[in-house]
Amino acid sequence: MQFTDKVSVAGTRQTADGYLVATARAVRTGIQLYAGHEVGKPDQEVVRVYRAADQVFAQDSLQSFSHAPITVDHPDEGVSAENWKALSVGEVSTAAKQDGQWVMLPLILKDAAAIKSVVDGKRELSAGYTCELDFTPGVTADGEAYDAQQRSIKINHLALVDRARAGSKARIGDGVGPWGAAPISTTDKETITMSDALRTVVVDGLSVTTTDQGAQAISKLLKDLESSAAKLTALATDHAAAIAAKDKDLAKKDAEIDGLKGKVLSDADLDKRVAARADLISKAKAIAKDVKTDGLSDAAIRKAAVSAKLGDAAIADKTDAYIDARFDILVEDAVKDAGGADQFRTVVAGGLKTVDTAPAATAHKAMTDHLSSAWQMKKEA
Numbered sequence: 001m002q003f004t005d006k007v008s009v010a011g012t013r014q015t016a017d018g019y020l021v022a023t024a025r026a027v028r029t030g031i032q033l034y035a036g037h038e039v040g041k042p043d044q045e046v047v048r049v050y051r052a053a054d055q056v057f058a059q060d061s062l063q064s065f066s067h068a069p070i071t072v073d074h075p076d077e078g079v080s081a082e083n084w085k086a087l088s089v090g091e092v093s094t095a096a097k098q099d100g101q102w103v104m105l106p107l108i109l110k111d112a113a114a115i116k117s118v119v120d121g122k123r124e125l126s127a128g129y130t131c132e133l134d135f136t137p138g139v140t141a142d143g144e145a146y147d148a149q150q151r152s153i154k155i156n157h158l159a160l161v162d163r164a165r166a167g168s169k170a171r172i173g174d175g176v177g178p179w180g181a182a183p184i185s186t187t188d189k190e191t192i193t194m195s196d197a198l199r200t201v202v203v204d205g206l207s208v209t210t211t212d213q214g215a216q217a218i219s220k221l222l223k224d225l226e227s228s229a230a231k232l233t234a235l236a237t238d239h240a241a242a243i244a245a246k247d248k249d250l251a252k253k254d255a256e257i258d259g260l261k262g263k264v265l266s267d268a269d270l271d272k273r274v275a276a277r278a279d280l281i282s283k284a285k286a287i288a289k290d291v292k293t294d295g296l297s298d299a300a301i302r303k304a305a306v307s308a309k310l311g312d313a314a315i316a317d318k319t320d321a322y323i324d325a326r327f328d329i330l331v332e333d334a335v336k337d338a339g340g341a342d343q344f345r346t347v348v349a350g351g352l353k354t355v356d357t358a359p360a361a362t363a364h365k366a367m368t369d370h371l372s373s374a375w376q377m378k379k380e381a
């Protein structure tokens with residue numbers, strides 16, 4: 001595959017014979033961008049081609065620079081012994097050397113017209129070479145991704161050109177234009193012509209023209225921004241849900257507090273509750289004096305009194321309403337047995353009390369003893 005690179009001719013001087021001696025750097029290491037159709041990949045807009053140092057500075061590659069012919073512009077075909085005399089205006093004078101990431105070339109121009117064109121400003125030097133392209137993607141030691149590598153680089157000629165991107169309209173193949181494929185993006189040592197590699201992307205409604213790499217970076221940033229926005233939305237939703245749950249818990253607590261407040265009795269209400277409880281216990285004991293009331297609810301006290309009076313069978317499987325009714329009937333019966341409502345009300349009001357019969361028995365005995373001895377007292381008189 002044929003390629004072209006370009007650099008500026010520098011360090012020129014003329015010999016006494018009128019020849020022009022100069023130095024130039026051509027073919028560097030690193031990654032260059034090529035239009036996909038120029039390197040046999042029409043489905044790719046841009047192909048990132050890597051030239052490793054071990055390929056650029058390989059002995060065979062450097063040796064191929066020696067005595068390579070110099071032409072004015074790139075010829076339509078490679079320079080050979082058959083066309084050398086018609087095409088060549090000079091040559092690389094001695095062996096090429098490494099200069100950092102570049103190949104340093106000492107060259108000499110011998111054609112007067114070519115020398116004049118350099119003096120007049122035609123100072124770009126484009127290398128025409130062949131190489132093998134290995135389309136195995138990878139990453140350089142510096143972390144740069146590439147789509148293909150150049151191998152077995154062999155120089156055919158150097159061309160004096162007017163434009164920085166010499167051969168930009170060239171195509172790969174027979175009879176399709178000047179020599180080889182020219183890179184569309186290079187280092188600051190070379191003039192950059194990138195119109196063929198630019199893309200237009202829309203960012204927040206604005207059209208932005210950038211390189212393929214720039215478009216990829218923008219796309220990644222937009223995706224990251226979209227992902228961040230989605231995460232922020234999710235966090236906001238979760239936060240709102242947590243706040244709503246907390247508000248629900250607080251509302252429940254407030255309702256419980258209000259319920260407890262409603263159960264707090266005033267002093268007057270408490271007095272009424274105590275009086276009603278005492279009245280219920282008195283009625284229960286009037287029905288059955290040995291009934292146990294401690295720790296029982298009001299309904300349980302009624303049930304216990306009825307059960308104590310009538311037996312468990314009388315209230316088995318009975319409703320609370322039935323038991324309450326039987327309790328009220330038994331209370332009425334207790335009042336009648338006590339001799340009337342007034343006496344019962346008195347008993348209830350004063351509370352049930354156990355009557356101590358001992359003092360009455362003592363008084364009765366004293367009275368009978370007195371009567372039995374009363375005749376004696378009269379006789380003595």
